[in-house]
Structure formats: structure tokens, C-alpha cells
Amino acid sequence: KQEVTQIPAALSVPEGENLVLNCSFTDSAIYNLQWFRQDPGKGLTSLLLIQSSQREQTSGRLNASLDKSSGRSTLYIAASQPGDSATYLCAVRRWEYGNKLVFGAGTILRVKS
């Protein structure tokens, strides 16, 4: 059974700091991995999607890496801003299992101004 773990569970940083969020998964046979952002009481916004054959994806100040063999992904946020405060979720997808997403519990990020 696939399990996804995110570390740390919560993180508080001053504005402008670069930070790394970690995601690990137990079964490396994934189709792709996706990072989402969730604001309090809201739905999910997709940030980055990395295919299993890719090593990283970038979007603006965000960079996500994937090491499938070791079951790890990181989300790097450069020059953090108060508007980045949210919960960040990673999820892995396996094609065979009906294309279902398995989510981690998330990292709650607070960027202080």
C-alpha cells in the first residue's frame, strides 16, 4: 500500500527566506507526482506535476525535484513571501490503480512579514 509522508508538518519562516518541503513515498512505481497548495477552508490548487521520467519542474519561484528510486520529492520555494502561507500537499499517482492520487498529510507553511 502506498504511503506518502511529508516533513516537516509545519514550518514558520521570515519573509525572504528560501525553504524546502519534503515528501517521501513508499512505493517507487509511480506514474507521476504532484504538488498542491491549499488555503484554509479552500480546495486545492495544482502547483507542479512531475512525470516519473522527469527529475524536476520549475514554475516561477517554485522548483520541484523527484528521485523516484529513493521515493523522495522536494519542493523548493525561493524568496518566500507572506502570500505563500498555506498548506502544501504532495500526491503520487499510479496508473494501474484507476489513476488515483494518494496524498500526504501536508506541510503548513507560515511566512512572517
Added chain:
Amino acid sequence: GAVVSQHPSRVICKSGTSVKIECRSLDFQATTMFWYRQFPKQSLMLMATSNEGSKATYEQGVEKDKFLINHASLTLSTLTVTSAHPEDSSFYICSARRRGGYEQYFGPGTRLTVT
């Protein structure tokens, strides 16, 4: 494109009553919709997968007679929580997927409180 809406955004109901939550894909046809439940500070847990025109597939441990899912059209799926109890209070999120695609587009969620 790929906008998903949910209605209502918040609902409070009394214990023992039923409540219906709607999930709509506004600008695309969703052949598959997913329903998730999220408890405070926990991750999203998949409850069921529904394909248009067929019965939903429920995850292990989810009572299909309690959580009725209908996917009657390519743009609408509904989740009905029957005989709701306080422990059903949670945040319910749906997502929708296009035919042949794999990416899921998420709705904004519905906060259910059962008193």
C-alpha cells in the same frame, strides 16, 4: 479552463437528516469524478470514484449506503450523506477528470457540520 464548482460551500444540518453536495465541471466534460474527505490537519482521503452513467466505486471502509454518489451527467456528480451524524462533520472535496486524461481538477470544497 478546467473549473470545478461545489455547492454549497458550507452546510449545517441536524443529526439524522440527509444532505446533498453538488460537484460541477463548468467548462469541460468530466467522465470521472472523485470524492474526498478531509479531517482537520489531515490529508485528503479518497472516498469513491464515479464514472458517468455507472455506479460509483467506493474505497475500503466507506459505507456506500451512507454516502450515496450519483454521476448522472458529464458535468454533475452529487454526494448525499444520509442519516448524518456529528462524526460525519468534515470537509468534502470533489475533483473531476476529462475523458482520456489523468489530471484531476479540484473543487473548492464543502464544509459539513452535523449538530
